[in-house]
Each structure stands twice: as C-alpha cells, then as structure tokens.
Amino acid sequence: MSTLYMYRFVKALYMTSDSIGSGFLAEVLADPDNDVPRLIYADWLEEQGSARGEFIRIQCELHTIDSRHPQWLDLKYRSEELLSAHGNEWAEELQQDVRKCDYQRGFIDTITVLARTLLKDGESLLTSFPVRWIRLNYVKGTATKWASCTALQLVRFLDLSHLKIGEEDLLGLLKSSHLTHLRGLKIGGPDQVPSDRVAQAVCESHIAEWLEHLEIEGYDGCTERILGYARVVGGFPRLKHLRLTPGYGDRYEDLSGATSSPLESLVIHGSLNVRNCEALSTIPLHQLRKLTLNSFPLSGLKKLAEAGALESVEELTLGDPESTARSAKELFLKPDHVFSSSTHLLNHSHLQQSFYRDQEFHRGCL
Secondary structure, eight states: OHHHHHHHHHHHHTTTTHHHHHHHHHHHHHSSOOOHHHHHHHHHHHHHOOOOHHHHHHHHHHHHTTTTTHHHHHHHHHHHHHHHHHHHHTTOOOSSSSHHHEETTEEEEEEEEEEEHHHHHHHHHTTTTTOOOEEOOOOOOOOOTTOOGGGGOOOOEEOTTOOOOOHHHHHHHHHHHOOOOEEEEEEEEETTTOHHHHHHHSSHHHHHHOOOEEEEETTTHHHHHHHHHHHHOOOTOEEEEEEEEOOOOOSSSSTTOSSOOSEEEEEEEEEEHHHHHHHTTTTOOOOOOEEEEEEEEHHHHHHHHHHHTTSSSSSSEEEEOOHHHHHHHHHOOOOOOOOSSSOOOOOOOOHHHHHHHHHHHHHHHH
C-alpha cells in the first residue's frame, strides 16, 4: 500500500464520514505549498463523485510540467472545461465580497477584494482558503485603519500594481505593524508612482526581511528608487524572484546591493540598454534558474553572462524581435567569436538544448 493511501486509511479510522473531507481540507490549509495534501483531498473527492477532485489533480499536474509537454494542452483544456462548468458553484464557497478569483493547483489562489472586506472579514477569508495573492480595490480613506487589521498577519502575497491609491493610504498599509510575513509584492504602474516615502516603507525591516518575490512596474524612476533604498538598508536578504517592467522615465543604473540573496528568476519586460545590463550584473545571478529578456543588446547579454547569470539557467526566454533572435543565434553558433576569454556565452549544452527546444516549439505553433 502506498504512503498516500496508508495516510488516508489511518486518518479515516479516527474521523467520522462527515468530517473526513473537512480534515483533508484542513491539511491543505496547513501546508499550502505542498501538493500532497491537495492530491489526497482530490482522491477523496473523486471517490465521492465530485468533479472538483479531477480539477485539483489536473491543475497540480499542470503546475509541475512544462508548457511544451505533449500533454500540457490537453490538460489545460480539460482544466478550463471543468472550471467553466463548475466554477460558479465552487466560487459560492466564498462568503465574503470577493470581486474576482483565480485558481491554481485546484484551489482559489488569487483574489480581488474591496479593502473594507479585508479589514472586516480578512481573517475568516484567509483561514478558509489557501489564498496566495491578494489584490485590493477601493482603498481610499483606509490610511488609519490598517494599524488594527490583524488579518494582515496572514497576507503572504500582495498585489498593489496599477492600483489607484493615495500616498497616505498606501503608507498606512505598508507601515502596518501586522504586515510582518509578506513574501511577495507587486507595486507600481502608470497610475501609481511610489514616492520616496513609499519606496522607503517597502524597504523597512518588517517587509524587506521576508520578501522573496518582488515585481515593480516602473515609471519616473520608480525601480531605481525602491531598489536604491533597499541598498541603503542592506537589501532584501531573502529575495529569489525579481520581475521588472520599465515604463516611461524609469531607469536602473545602480542596483548593487539591492539584494544579498542569489536570485532564482529574473524577468525583464521592456528594452534594455548596455547600462541597464551592467546594473543588473551587480546583483547575485549565479544561481539563476529562469531568465526572461524581451529586448537586449548583444554586449549587454555578455555583461550578464560574465556575472554568471547563465551558468545555471534552465529556462531561457528571449524576446521575439528579429534583432534579438539574430543576437541569440550568434551567441549560440559562434561563442568563440563573442568571447576571447575561456568563459563562452551560452556555450553550455543544457542552455543550448533549451534554446533550440524553444525554437522548435514556436515553429510547431505556427
């Protein structure tokens, strides 16, 4: 008997039939990053004839395979088919005023809620579902209310990007003493240009200490402002995932010290110049697993390679402008012409295989 089924058998011995499902769900909530409790619950649901079981199992599988996997499209289609047929029914589980919800790994993962909902019913909501990302609406006038919002202790990932919010309301939220376990933050956008005070608040110890995932939609120097303050206070010591979307007037020319933690993924949407690449090369990139660049100069990518950014990359995504494609092909096909040193850009078999696999995948979609 497998460990999974032994676990289910032993647990069932000590639970009534009415409480078995609730017990399995409690295990999911207690360990939201682990797929095993989700699959156990899915198996039990399928035995009850619930389509939700199949949905959980399929979404967990989608989470573990690459989009180029031969079964990915079929699984994705089936997942969307189940959600279309039963999504409204499943969403009724939400008793609070939730404006929008998205599913990942079979459960509600991202929600959009009114600020007043989080202030009033946040603890109930966040202890009933394995929610990761929270996006707020209608935050105006809440500046003084966040100080007493204990539900913020349960918030792990907060999406504030593109949110129309006044500076005082944003500062009240970020400075709340209850926002102590934030692991992910999205901030910025054309309607929200964080001031020096906001950038400073993002980098205060109760946020910076735990932050692993940071996305900045930069306008008017927003990116350099936030990461510059981070450098002053010692950086984000746990940062693993960084996504930057430069907008009008945004720049980053000195990112050294923004994080002391080696990044695992770096995603840059927008055009990079050589100086941008030089700035990026000053942060720890030697353990990078995922690298996404939309548009870049060949010499800029060379700078990143010299910083070790390509040594461990397993997923490489390059933008599709012809100039970028030509640069990438040159790097793969003529590494000796790019470097005179012993370190050859993209002269790694695993990276070459990834690049060529991507090319074949895109050709197959045409």
